[in-house]
Amino acid sequence: MIATKLMIPGPVELDDEVLLAMARPVMGHRTPEFEEVLEECWRLLGMVYRTKNEVAIITGSGTAAMEAAVASVVEPGTRVLSIGGGKFGERLGEIARCFGAEVSRLEVEWGGTFSAEEVDEALSESGAEVVTLTHNETSTGVVHDAGEVGRLAREHGALFIADAITSVGGDVVETDAWGIDLCITGSQKCLAAPPGLGFVAVSERAWERMQEVRNRHAFYLDLLRYRKALRKRTTPFTPSVSLIYGLHAALKRIERETLEARIRRHRALAEATRRAAEAMNLELLPEREHASNTVTAIRIPEGLSDADVRGRLKEEYGILVAGGQEKLKGRIFRIGHMGEVRAGELLSLLACLEQVLRCSGHGVKPGAGTEAAREVLEAELGESLRACGGG
C-alpha cells in the first residue's frame, strides 16, 4: 500500500534514516550506551532551540510538554496572562485554569495578532506572574512576535512560557535572546522526528520559580523531577528508547542541513505557497506579514466545501492537507510545509490543488500557482527548477 502523502502541520513524513533508526534493538535506559544517545540529543536540541538552557525530554505529545511547563510553575491562585488567537494559544490558558490559576485572557482574533501596546497593557492590568503565548499558531497559520512578548514579560517581571511546537527547527526561535523561560516544542513538526516526544527548555529563572511553587499538582509532568534526572544525565521515567533513536537521527539530519539553511528552506516554501495561493485567486486567512513560515492557512473559496478541496485532494491525488479546527472548521484548509518537505513536493501539491479547484468550479489560470511558486523557490533556494515547457 502506498501511503497517503502528508502535507499536514504534523505529524510530518519522516526520512528513511529516521524510520529505520526506530527499528534498532531497544537498549536498557539506564546504561552508559543510552546515556551517549541522550547526550547527543541534548546537545542538538540546544542547537535548534538556540539555548544554553537545560531541555527536558518528555515521552508524550506536545500537549504533555505544554502541561509540564504550565503545571510546574502554576499553583492555585497564580495570576496568568494567556494570549489567545487560536486553538493552541487558548489551550495554554485552559491548562493553567485546570491547575487553579487565575487566568486573564488577551483576546486576539483568530487569524490576527496583537500589538506590543496591547500586551503591555494586559500585563499591567492583570499583574500576571506568568504569560503564555503560542508562537506559531497552527490553527490559524499565524506567527506571533514572541521576541516582543519576551521583552515585555521581563519588563513586568513575569515568567514567559512559549509554545514553539511548530516553529523550533523550522523558523527563527531565539529561546535565550528572546527570554523564553519555558520554551515548548514537539518531535513531529519541524524537527521531522516521530510523534510522541515533547520538550521544554527551562531557564534558571523558571527552575527557581518551581522551587518556590509549593502547591504544584504534577508528578509525571513535574519538571523538577526532570531537572533532578537531567543532572544525573538521565530521564526520571522510562523514556521511549525507540522514539529517542528516531529523534537522534532527525536531529543529526538538521545538523547536516544546518539550522540556517533549514529555516531558509521553510521560509521559501511558505512564501512560495502564499504566492501560489494568490495566483490561484485564493485568500490567506492571516494578514501576509503575520503568516506562518511552517503552515499556510487558506480560506476555502466561496461556494466550495471542505470536501471539494480536501476531500478531493485526498481521494483523487492521495494527498492529505489539514482542515480548519473549531470555529474555523469548514472555512479554511491548511498546508503543512514543515520538516522534510522539499520544493518538488510542494510543487506537486500545488499542481494537484489547481486541478481540484478547477474541477470544483473555482477559476484558476492554468499553471499560475506552480509558476508563482517556482519563481520564489528558484530565487530563494538557488535551485534550478524545470519551468513549464508549454506556452
Add this chain to the structure above:
Amino acid sequence: MIATKLMIPGPVELDDEVLLAMARPVMGHRTPEFEEVLEECWRLLGMVYRTKNEVAIITGSGTAAMEAAVASVVEPGTRVLSIGGGKFGERLGEIARCFGAEVSRLEVEWGGTFSAEEVDEALSESGAEVVTLTHNETSTGVVHDAGEVGRLAREHGALFIADAITSVGGDVVETDAWGIDLCITGSQKCLAAPPGLGFVAVSERAWERMQEVRNRHAFYLDLLRYRKALRKRTTPFTPSVSLIYGLHAALKRIERETLEARIRRHRALAEATRRAAEAMNLELLPEREHASNTVTAIRIPEGLSDADVRGRLKEEYGILVAGGQEKLKGRIFRIGHMGEVRAGELLSLLACLEQVLRCSGHGVKPGAGTEAAREVLEAELGESLRACGGG
C-alpha cells in the same frame, strides 16, 4: 555492535516484527486508515486485559498511566488507601498525595505481602473512597492478591486502582472478574511492545466517579478527555503513530501465541528461575508463594557485591539484569523473564550466572542451576531441551 542482552523487567527486547513495524511511514492520526489500526489495538487490549471496559491509550510511560488513573478520580481531600510494599506501590500513594488526596498507607514489608484481614481493617479505618495496589511489584519481585483487594474494595464501596504494568500479558490479570476499576499497564513489559505507551482500562463505575469529581487537576492525563475521544474512535491528542504500529504488531503476536500459552510460558520461566536460584544456593527475596511470575528478585549472597554479580554479567557476558532499587540497592538483583523471553535465553543467562558466581567465590555445584531449570521447562512447556551430556 551487538546489543547487550536485556533480562531486565522492562524495557524488554522486541521481536523483529515489532521493531520493523515502527519503520512504517507515519500516517495522519485523524484518518480512517489509522482508525483501523487503533480499532485492532483496542480489540486486542481487551483480550489481554480480560475486560469489556474501554481502554485509554496514552503516549507516555507507565507512570503517566498511573498518574492518569489517580488524577482522574482524586481531588483535594479524597480519602485514598495506598497499599505499599515496594517502590511502585508507594509511587501510587505519592501521586495521590500530589493531587491533594488524604492518603492512608497500609505498610507492607518490601518483599512481603498483606493478608485479607489487614486490607479489610485498613479499608474500614481509613474510610477510603479509592484503594490503590501494585499487582506485580517489580521492585521486590512479589505478586500480590489483586482479586482479594478487588473483592474487599467492592464490599467497602471503594474504587479500585490496580497497577498491573508488569503483569498484564504475562500473568493472570482478570480485570473484570476481579473488579479492577482502573487497571493500568505499560507497553514495554509483558506485552513486548516498544516503551512509550501506557494504558488504563476504565470501568463504568470509574467513568461515573470522574464526572462527579469537579476539582481534578489534569489536562493531558485527564481520562475524561480520552473517553470523549474513544467514543469517536480516536485519541484526544496526537498519539505516537510509530509506537502504535509497534504495539499493534506486538499484540498480534500475543494473539497468535494465545494469552493462555503466554502466561504458561511466563510461569514456567519464573518457576525455572526460582528452582535454579535455589540449586545455586541463592535466596529469593520474597517468600516462594508470593514470588512474581514475570521478574525474580534474588538476594546478593553474603560477601558478594552488586559489581560481582551484575557488573560481571554485563562486562563479561553482555547480559543486563536489574539491580535493587532504593532500600534494596546493592542487596538484590532482579531477572526479568517477561515478554518474548524463551527457554534458551533463560538457560543462557543461568549458565553465565553460574560462572559469575563461581568466579566471585560463591559455592555452586557445576551445572546445578541450568539442570534444575531445564527440568521445570521441559515438564511445564513440554519441550525437549538438550540435557547435559557429561556425567
